[in-house]
Amino acid sequence: MEGLWTTQVGSLPKPPALAKARTDFARGRLSHEELVALERKYTEFWVDFQNELGLDIVVDSEMYRGDMATFFAETMAGMEISGLVRSYGNRYYRKPIAVGPLKRVKSFTLDWWQFAQSLTDRPVKGMITGPYTMAEWSYNNYYDTQEEFVLAMAEVLHEEVVDLEKAGAQYIQVDEPAVSTRPEDLPLAIRAMAVVVDGIEATTGTHICYGDFEAIYPKMLEIPVDVIDLEMANSDFDLLDLFSSRAPFTKKLAMGVVDVHSHVIEDKEQVKAGIYKGLQVVPADRLYIDPDCGLKTRTVDEAQAKLAVIVEAVGEVRQELGLDNA
Numbered sequence: 001m002e003g004l005w006t007t008q009v010g011s012l013p014k015p016p017a018l019a020k021a022r023t024d025f026a027r028g029r030l031s032h033e034e035l036v037a038l039e040r041k042y043t044e045f046w047v048d049f050q051n052e053l054g055l056d057i058v059v060d061s062e063m064y065r066g067d068m069a070t071f072f073a074e075t076m077a078g079m080e081i082s083g084l085v086r087s088y089g090n091r092y093y094r095k096p097i098a099v100g101p102l103k104r105v106k107s108f109t110l111d112w113w114q115f116a117q118s119l120t121d122r123p124v125k126g127m128i129t130g131p132y133t134m135a136e137w138s139y140n141n142y143y144d145t146q147e148e149f150v151l152a153m154a155e156v157l158h159e160e161v162v163d164l165e166k167a168g169a170q171y172i173q174v175d176e177p178a179v180s181t182r183p184e185d186l187p188l189a190i191r192a193m194a195v196v197v198d199g200i201e202a203t204t205g206t207h208i209c210y211g212d213f214e215a216i217y218p219k220m221l222e223i224p225v226d227v228i229d230l231e232m233a234n235s236d237f238d239l240l241d242l243f244s245s246r247a248p249f250t251k252k253l254a255m256g257v258v259d260v261h262s263h264v265i266e267d268k269e270q271v272k273a274g275i276y277k278g279l280q281v282v283p284a285d286r287l288y289i290d291p292d293c294g295l296k297t298r299t300v301d302e303a304q305a306k307l308a309v310i311v312e313a314v315g316e317v318r319q320e321l322g323l324d325n326a
């Protein structure tokens with residue numbers, strides 16, 4: 001039997017040289033071509049790293065993205081980007097605004113997926129931000145209702161998913177980190193996801209960040225994807241207790257086993273204990289193992305060490321269980 005596939009949720013850290021290049025580009029001191037050359041260089045760096053480490057499903061590492069909503073909004077007709085908006089604390093960011101009918105004018109991620117896939121024989125996961133989260137993290141100055149906005153976004157993103165599948169993506173992840181923040185919107189998020197993945201035969205998944213799972217479990221199992229990817233390490237794997245006490249987890253589970261908010265590199269035995277706890281709820285052939293969330297806020301060294309401890313821990317558990325992944 002095969003099982004316990006390793007992957008990464010999405011983002012990996014931008015090395016300091018790329019972070020500096022993005023600032024230089026924003027200030028007009030670097031050309032777009034020079035910036036893209038560096039994004040490609042570090043995409044290759046991260047694909048090579050994952051490949052050599054032995055992750056089963058590789059990510060393109062999102063070197064080309066600022067944040068996960070703005071990147072898609074910038075590339076879409078009908079969306080504009082606001083001036084700086086203040087979030088809590090002293091962080092400022094730019095927020096997308098719907099100003100007209102949404103339309104995909106070119107693909108968002110396909111070039112990057114193809115580039116990453118050209119560098120490895122392992123499957124590279126297609127990754128986009130989901131319609132509910134895109135709308136939730138934007139202002140709506142065009143559609144009459146939030147529902148119309150979300151469903152229009154879903155149509156646009158569906159085109160991208162179709163292109164990724166045509167290009168050969170075996171795994172496509174539609175991230176919906178915002179789904180757990182407003183339980184009352186879960187039915188809308190489910191309808192929107194159905195639009196995005198309509199007719200797709202690749203393995204589909206969604207990543208949801210930690211939030212009010214008490215309120216959305218087991219209803220969240222109705223999100224029409226194959227894999228649900230969740231942060232677990234940060235909350236000491238207590239979601240598993242919620243699942244087993246309430247209703248069987250009927251989908252594939254991608255389980256975060258290292259905390260992306262901590263500099264501390266987890267101990268291998270601690271990661272193995274988390275995996276074994278997951279195995280009590282979902283069998284190995286329905287279980288994927290990864291970090292809690294994107295690793296972009298960690299340093300390159302920390303991200304590499306966290307992925308390495310995952311691969312090491314999974315390798316030992318596979319051996320202990322007699323799993324025979326190729």
Ligand SMILES: [Zn+2]
Nearest residue numbers: 208209293294
């Ligand atoms: Zn997350």
